[in-house]
Amino acid sequence: MTISEPCFKGVWSQIRKRLSQADMEEAGMIARLLWTRRNDFVDGKELRHPNSIIQKAAADLMCFRETQNKTSVETNRGSRPHVKWKRPPEGKYKLNWDAAMDVSRGLVGMGAIIRDYNREVLATLRARRKLTLSPFNAEAHALMLAVLFSKEAGFLDLMLEADSLHVVEKLEKPVEDWSIGGLIVKDTRNVLKSFVSWSVCHTKRDANMVAHKLAKDALLSDYDQYDLEEIPICIKQLVATEAL
Structure with missing residues (x-):
C-alpha cells in the first residue's frame, strides 16, 4: 500500500478507506503508542523498542475488544447475570x-x-x-x-x-x-x-x-x-x- 500525503491527517484518511474495522483498531492502537513513545523520548525517557510497542498494542487491543464485546452483550441482553464457575462431575x-x-x-x-x-x-x-x-x-x-x-x-x-x-x-x-x-x-x-x-x-x-x-x-x-x-x-x- 502506497500513500503520499503531506500530513498525518491525510494519511489517516487514506488508511480509513483501505483497511477493515479490525485493522483500523490495530492501527489506531499502534499510532497512539508511537505518539506516546515519541513524547516519552522528548521528556528524557528511554526510547522503547518497537517490539514492545507491538506487544503492548496487541494486549491493549485484546482488552478493548473484550470490553466492547461485554458492553455489546449487556446492551443486547440487558442486565444478564454473570456467568458462574461450575463444579466438575463427581470423581473428576x-x-x-x-x-x-x-x-x-x-x-x-x-x-x-x-x-x-x-x-x-x-x-x-x-x-x-x-x-x-x-x-x-x-x-x-x-x-x-x-x-x-x-x-x-x-x-x-x-x-x-x-x-x-x-x-x-x-x-x-x-x-x-x-x-x-x-x-x-x-x-x-x-x-x-x-x-x-x-x-x-x-x-x-x-x-x-x-x-x-x-x-x-x-x-x-x-x-x-x-x-x-x-x-x-x-x-x-x-x-x-x-x-x-
Whole structure:
C-alpha cells in the first residue's frame, strides 16, 4: 500500500478507506503508542523498542475488544447475570488457568487452580516468567505449566477450562500451527496423553476470575508458588463466593 500525503491527517484518511474495522483498531492502537513513545523520548525517557510497542498494542487491543464485546452483550441482553464457575462431575477435577501480562516490564504471570466436585481447592499455581509474548502465546505457556503441575500433583482425570477461546480451540481441535503458542499447545496435548482422561471447554472471564487473580498476583512475586490444599489470600474471598 502506497500513500503520499503531506500530513498525518491525510494519511489517516487514506488508511480509513483501505483497511477493515479490525485493522483500523490495530492501527489506531499502534499510532497512539508511537505518539506516546515519541513524547516519552522528548521528556528524557528511554526510547522503547518497537517490539514492545507491538506487544503492548496487541494486549491493549485484546482488552478493548473484550470490553466492547461485554458492553455489546449487556446492551443486547440487558442486565444478564454473570456467568458462574461450575463444579466438575463427581470423581473428576477441574483445572482453570489464565495468564496476565505486564508488557512494560516484559513479564508474564500465570495462574491455575484445581477444584473438585465439592468445590474444595486442591491445588493452586502462581508463576512469573521474564518473557515478551503475545496474549495467545502467554495463555498457551500458562496452559502447559498448569498441565505439568497437575500431572506432578497426581490429578490425572481432568477437565480444563479457560477464557482464552483461541487456546481452547487449538487444544480441542489440533491444526498445523508453527507459531510459538501453537507448538506449546501441541506439546501440551502430548503430555495429556498420559492422563487417565481429559477434556477442555471455553468459559467467560466471569467464571475464570480465580485463575485470573492468581495470574495477576504472580506478577508481584519473584518466585513460583505451588500450594496443595491451601488457599492463597489473594483468592480466598472469591473462592468462598463461588462455593455458595
